[in-house]
Amino acid sequence: MDRAIVKKHLEQALEHVALGGQHIARQREIVAELTNRGTDVTEAIRLLTNFEESQVMHVAHLERLKEELRECDEKHQAGRSRLAL
Secondary structure (H helix, E strand, O other): OOHHHHHHHHHHHHHHHHHHHHHHHHHHHHHHHHHHHOOOOHHHHHHHHHHHHHHHHHHHHHHHHHHHHHHHHHHHHHHHHHHHO
């Protein structure tokens, strides 16, 4: 994939991970608030679990994109080295 496209996808993935972290933090607050009120937290915990599972996938995708960007940079560097010879 073109480096510029990988870079754009990487930026989007970083945003998704950041937003996911915010959603998880807020949902944990909601679970705590509901627990303190003695309210049923079943659905709130289910949603938190979904957020956490999604976050694992977002982070894995981010790591794959970082690796792909490194590979693009290595190929680019190798191409430049060959041109210098």
